[in-house]
Amino acid sequence: MGMYPKQTIRSLYEHKNESRPLSWLTCYDYSFATVIEKTEIDMILVGDSGGMVALGYGDTTPVTMNEMIQFASAVRRGSPNKFIVGDMPKGSYEGSDEIAIQNAMRFSKESGCDAVKLEGGAVMANRVKAITDSGIPVIGHLGLTPQSASALGGYRVIGRTQSESDKLTSDVAALEAAGAIGILLEAVPPTIAKDITSNSPSLIFGIGAGSDVHGQLLILHDLLGLYPNFRPKFAKCYVPQVMESFVHDLSKIEDLTSFGRSMRTDGIHEIARLAIDLFVDEVRSRKFPDQDFSYKN
Ligand code: KIV
Numbered sequence: 160m161g162m163y164p165k166q167t168i169r170s171l172y173e174h175k176n177e178s179r180p181l182s183w184l185t186c187y188d189y190s191f192a193t194v195i196e197k198t199e200i201d202m203i204l205v206g207d208s209g210g211m212v213a214l215g216y217g218d219t220t221p222v223t224m225n226e227m228i229q230f231a232s233a234v235r236r237g238s239p240n241k242f243i244v245g246d247m248p249k250g251s252y253e254g255s256d257e258i259a260i261q262n263a264m265r266f267s268k269e270s271g272c273d274a275v276k277l278e279g280g281a282v283m284a285n286r287v288k289a290i291t292d293s294g295i296p297v298i299g300h301l302g303l304t305p306q307s308a309s310a311l312g313g314y315r316v317i318g319r320t321q322s323e324s325d326k327l328t329s330d331v332a333a334l335e336a337a338g339a340i341g342i343l344l345e346a347v348p349p350t351i352a353k354d355i356t357s358n359s360p361s362l363i364f365g366i367g368a369g370s371d372v373h374g375q376l377l378i379l380h381d382l383l384g385l386y387p388n389f390r391p392k393f394a395k396c397y398v399p400q401v402m403e404s405f406v407h408d409l410s411k412i413e414d415l416t417s418f419g420r421s422m423r424t425d426g427i428h429e430i431a432r433l434a435i436d437l438f439v440d441e442v443r444s445r446k447f448p449d450q451d452f453s454y455k456n
Pocket of ligand 1: 185202205206207208209246345349366376378
């Protein structure tokens with residue numbers, strides 16, 4: 160048993176009903192998973208963004224099922240008590256219901272993830288239903304879907320035109336009808352995300368979708384300022400706000416070497432824990448995301 164009880168689909172829905180926003184963070188390896196295990200983060204996403212931040216690919220499209228399973232197994236070993244969502248990589252689910260079930264089943268059996276996420280709207284409804292019917296919960300991903308960024312015309316906010324916002328609304332309804340337990344909206348205008356959230360029976364998560372959703376996702380490497388190549392508008396780095404108290408606490412310790420050896424809270428692990436705790440606080444109090452980290456409508 161970890162420090163905090165593991166979330167279940169039931170408890171996640173209870174939080175939605177209590178209007179308690181959910182915090183969701185990506186992770187790709189064992190060491191950071193041990194940090195997250197100590198925090199009140201509700202859910203982990205083992206995202207295919209790991210292909211970029213941990214493997215150095217230029218985008219998420221080359222990521223393979225084997226790489227995702229390796230990431231997710233390591234995260235499960237470090238975070239035995241977190242609700243883990245495994246991200247289905249490009250090419251692992253589009254071909255047929257059978258391929259989608261086979262890969263989702265491998266993901267769940269070999270890594271121990273609790274649910275999977277896949278990109279796409281109504282055209283993926285059959286895949287969502289097939290995986291759900293096989294006993295694996297599914298979260299949909301709409302708006303800016305990086306696996307099909309080329310077809311979308313690049314990385315951009317989705318939903319500013321009437322036809323795009325109508326399509327988002329009908330895609331959400333199609334995924335929910337197919338059994339999705341939740342939908343992630345990426346780079347969607349805040350008012351559209353708010354409308355979708357207020358009418359949705361499922362859990363609506365946002366990354367770059369404003370504050371009026373049921374839960375917020377952030378990329379771990381953005382939260383920690385660890386990815387040097389690019390930082391999107393919605394990505395908040397929480398390290399500067401926690402450094403002062405970290406340094407202050409250490410300054411009171413006389414023998415840092417023996418403190419470090421016995422406590423192991425004198426380095427990056429502790430800074431990450433403090434930063435993640437602050438993210439959870441700001442999500443719960445709806446301080447994050449404010450206008451600085453939200454797209455305009
Ligand atoms: O892979 C991932 O981390 C994601 C987010 C960018 C939404 O899917």
